[in-house]
Amino acid sequence: EPEVTQTPSHQVTQMGQEVILRCVPISNHLYFYWYRQILGQKVEFLVSFYNNEISEKSEIFDDQFSVERPDGSNFTLKIRSTKLEDSAMYFCASHRRDGGGNTQYFGPGTRLTVL
Amino acid sequence: SQQGEEDPQALSIQEGENATMNCSYKTSINNLQWYRQNSGRGLVHLILIRSNEREKHSGRLRVTLDTSKKSSSLLITASRAADTASYFCATDYSGANSKLTFGKGITLSVRP
Numbered sequence: 002e003p004e005v006t007q008t009p010s011h012q013v014t015q016m017g018q019e020v021i022l023r024c025v026p027i028s029n030h031l032y033f034y035w036y037r038q039i040l041g042q043k044v045e046f047l048v049s050f051y052n053n054e055i056s057e058k059s060e061i062f063d064d065q066f067s068v069e070r071p072d073g074s075n076f077t078l079k080i081r082s083t084k085l086e087d088s089a090m091y092f093c094a095s096h097r098r099d100g101g102g103n104t105q106y107f108g109p110g111t112r113l114t115v116l
Numbered sequence: 117s118q119q120g121e122e123d124p125q126a127l128s129i130q131e132g133e134n135a136t137m138n139c140s141y142k143t144s145i146n147n148l149q150w151y152r153q154n155s156g157r158g159l160v161h162l163i164l165i166r167s168n169e170r171e172k173h174s175g176r177l178r179v180t181l182d183t184s185k186k187s188s189s190l191l192i193t194a195s196r197a198a199d200t201a202s203y204f205c206a207t208d209y210s211g212a213n214s215k216l217t218f219g220k221g222i223t224l225s226v227r228p
Contacts, residue, residue, distance in 0.1 A: 109158035
């Protein structure tokens with residue numbers, strides 16, 4: 002069964018460094034998302050992406066964040082200058098347009114630790 | 117803004133018992149979904165119910181939706197130790213290409 006994959010599974014970085022989190026959505030999906038979950042808290046929406054542009058972004062998704070779909074398969078989240086509070090699990094999700102519903106399929110997540 | 121809130125926050129039951137988890141939200145929705153998350157792992161989609169549906173079944177899962185009360189319940193029948201996980205409801209409000217708003221989650225422990 003197709004699934005969303007994410008790499009790396011765990012990323013440790015120093016504060017102020019740039020990180021790129023990678024995702025490979027399900028191949029026939031058209032809508033892509035990033036969410037994050039700070040330890041012990043709820044999952045929060047960051048950004049949605051469709052047709053090679055951002056559809057919607059949350060207040061969390063400030064100028065330090067960017068997303069890109071550099072080729073036909075990868076979907077990346079870049080954090081330019083990481084802060085301690087960026088430490089969280091980052092989930093990629095994808096969704097295909099169908100007759101209704103909005104079932105988003107999530108990847109296993111990347112645990113980002115900022116030291 | 118819409119927000120899913122589940123209750124109880126933690127539930128501990130014996131294997132074989134049924135587990136009922138509730139979710140409430142604040143604004144009109146298009147769909148409501150339930151996800152499961154094993155400790156430190158990803159989110160697994162369980163079931164989606166649309167705003168014009170009242171009940172849906174999938175295996176041992178039964179989901180109800182009451183849009184007048186802005187609430188949903190997830191029932192897991194004949195629970196197993198492997199059902200131990202956190203369960204989240206998530207809502208969306210504008211159809212395709214819509215962000216999900218998650219609740220805080222319910223931690224279910226099923227004792228063998």
